[in-house]
Amino acid sequence: MSLFGKNIKKIRSVKSLSQQAFADIFDLKRGTLGAYEEGRSEPKIETIIKIANYFSITIDAILTKELTVNQLFKFRGELEGNHDMVIKKKFTEIPCITFEDHNNYIKLASNTNFINDLTPITLPINSDKKLRAFVVNNLEMSSENNGLFPKDIVIGEWTSKNDYEKITRPDVFLILTKEALLLKRIFASNNEFILRADHAGIDESILPYSEIIELWHIKYVFHNRVPDIKNSQVLNKLAFLENEFKKLKDSL
Structure with a gap:
């Protein structure tokens, strides 16, 4: 049968x-x-x-x-x-600045057609914020085996100029100026930011608010490897404490 x-x-x-x-x-x-x-x-x-x-x-x-x-x-x-049988959900599409787009982005960031032509990445992120993705291209935000490495992808939320004064934590930001696209940890100080890398041996720099074209607060990180989360959290806390000590010192 x-x-x-x-x-x-x-x-x-x-x-x-x-x-x-x-x-x-x-x-x-x-x-x-x-x-x-x-x-x-x-x-x-x-x-x-x-x-x-x-x-x-x-x-x-x-x-x-x-x-x-x-x-x-x-x-x-x-x-x-x-x-x-299948429930389809529409995920958020985010324009991504790849290695190849890095230099062109500095020149054409205000060009809507250029932004629309950037490689999009689609992620299950529910946000009504304006977002930008960036492929890390150097070791400046790495510290030993922690932090951000080339090919990691970071995603930032748009920060308006009106909110610069509200930045109190030394978080990582993607910063666009007329001459550069930088990924740095920033410390606010009297209408300017102190820019620092997590990698040892890289000098800090000063950037006035007036020279900033775009500022993106990094909210999401997608690593190209399995990171040491515990050590990364310790580094972030140390950066925060350093910033608090600096503010206390400036107030004396």
Whole structure:
């Protein structure tokens, strides 16, 4: 006895079809289909071919192999038409500044067509903020085996000039000026930022607010490796404490 009856019963279950609905598709009587499923009778070869072709299942498979639910989901035919089985969500598309776009971005950041042509990355981020992605291209924000390394991707939220004074934590920002695109940790100080790298040996610099064209507060990081999260958190806390000490010193 073949496995035809057991397989078509499983197909009906996957498709949520009644015996009558399934029988109507193939011009069968409900009682005849029930007999197939219960193994009381075998179908004609024409019926086997019709059902196998409809669901793109080989005749050998439908007769001799007990089909699994996972296999049935892979078959074409009417199974593909059941779009209710898949719930599609629209993720956020973010323009990404790649290695190749770095220099052009400095010149064309205000050009809408250029921004629209940047390589987009799609991520499950729910944010109504203006976002920009950036592929890290140097070791300036690395510290030993921690921090940001080339090929890591950071995503920043737009920071308006009106909010510069509200920046109190020494977080990492992507900064665009007329001459450079920088990824630095910033410290606010009287209408200017002190820019620092996490990598030892790189001198800090001063950047007046007036020279900043774009400022993106890094909110998300996608590492090209598995980072040491614990040590990264320690470094961030040390940077915060250093900033607090500096503010205290300036106030004395």
